Structure formats: C-alpha cells, structure tokens
Amino acid sequence: MENYKQENTSYWSAKKKVKEIKGFYVHLLVYLFVNIAIVTVSSYHNGDWSSLSNIWTYSTAFFWGIGLFAHWLSVFGPNKFFGNWEERKVRELMEKEKNRNWE
Template sequence: MRHNFNFEQQERLDRAKAEVKKLKGFYIHACIFCVINVMIVIINIQALGPHESYFQFKNFFTLTFWGFGLLVHGFSTFLPNWILGKNWEARKIKEYMERHNN
C-alpha cells in the first residue's frame, strides 16, 4: 500500500512540475513578445518620414501575427481542458498503455 501512495504522490509532483514549466514558458514568451515589440515600435518611430503616420499596417504586422500566436499559447496554457476536454491526457496515456499490453 505504501508503494502505491509514493507512486501517486510522485505522479502528482510530476504533473505539478509540468504545469509550472508550461506556465513559465508562457511568461517567458509574453516577456519576449513585449520587449521585442517595444523595440520594433522604437525602430519604426525613428524610421518615420516627416508628417508620416505611425498607424500603418506594416508597423503592426509582427504585433498582430505574433500576438495571435501568443494568444493561442495562452489558451493552451490556461485553458487546456477547453479544447481537449477534462483528463484528456490521462485517458490517452491509459489508451496507449492498454494498447501496448495487448
């Protein structure tokens, strides 16, 4: 009985570590997104001609598409059950284990 408890405790610890790693990855992605896009804004402002408006699509290209990627990353980090359903990962692991046992 004690062996089973340690296995379950280790499994919970591993899951918690994976979640923290996923969250850390998102935060790093978000920070890099902010830093790089601020740098792009500064470069674009310096490259403006006299009386030229900053509000052109070319100045928002990276922000738009990378922002969409960051949004998807955020969904996968904070709402994983929304797309794949609750306990999807556990069901898939069980399915593969049963397949290999047969």
C-alpha cells in the same frame, strides 16, 4: 508503495505545469520587448511619432499575438477541444496496466 507512485506522478505533473506557465511568461516578455522595440525603431526612423500607421509595424504584433493567444489557451485556458482527455487517457492506461499485473 502505490501512494508513493501517486505522489511522484503528482509531483512531475505539477512540475510540468509550472514549466509550461514559465514558458508562457517568457514568451509574453519577449513579445512585449520585441514589439516595443519595433514600434520605437519604426517611429524613430520615420521621424514622427504620429506616423505609426505603417502596417508592417503592427503586423508583427498582430500575427505573433495570435500565436501568443494560442499559447495562453494551451496553458491557462479551458481546453474545450479535448477537455481533460490526456489526463483521463493516462489514468485509463495506468488502470489497465495495474489490472494486467494482477492477472
């Protein structure tokens, strides 16, 4: 029974990770499409492809890029602030619950 619980927990943990990865890739695709559209429309509106110096054209990509980088860090990057804190805490609480049930 304990093995089943562990397999079930591993399954849901893996499923959650896959959902996070998928969410990042969707975010990345939207970022690319929207920013390509912004640059294209801005260039077309200005009538000159060499006049891409409009700061508003690139500010969206820049600030959204910061958010995209933070999303990447949360999904793939090494979590230096908390390490594997969440997983360790879950295991600790599960162990406490297991010990309490034995008493």
